[in-house]
Amino acid sequence: MDAKQKLEIAVQALRDVVDPIAKIQREMPKGHRLDGAGAIDHLRNPGTYQAIAREALKKLRRKEW
Numbered sequence: 001m002d003a004k005q006k007l008e009i010a011v012q013a014l015r016d017v018v019d020p021i022a023k024i025q026r027e028m029p030k031g032h033r034l035d036g037a038g039a040i041d042h043l044r045n046p047g048t049y050q051a052i053a054r055e056a057l058k059k060l061r062r063k064e065w
Contacts, residue, residue: 006060013056020048 016023021039028034042048 001060009056009059013052016052017049020052023052 020042021034024034024039024042
């Protein structure tokens with residue numbers, strides 16, 4: 001993995017931290033909708049942001065092998 005690919009992964013993770021609802025919507029199966037209460041719970045949960053960071057770190061490590 002080159003530096004550009006690593007940067008793209010890191011930048012996307014930052015975008016997802018800034019707007020986790022967009023990430024959730026992007027990854028939802030077609031035809032599903034996020035309800036308002038669920039969205040608020042997600043935003044208030046620190047685990048949401050930790051999961052985004054862990055996912056990015058995992059991608060960065062996995063592609064180095």
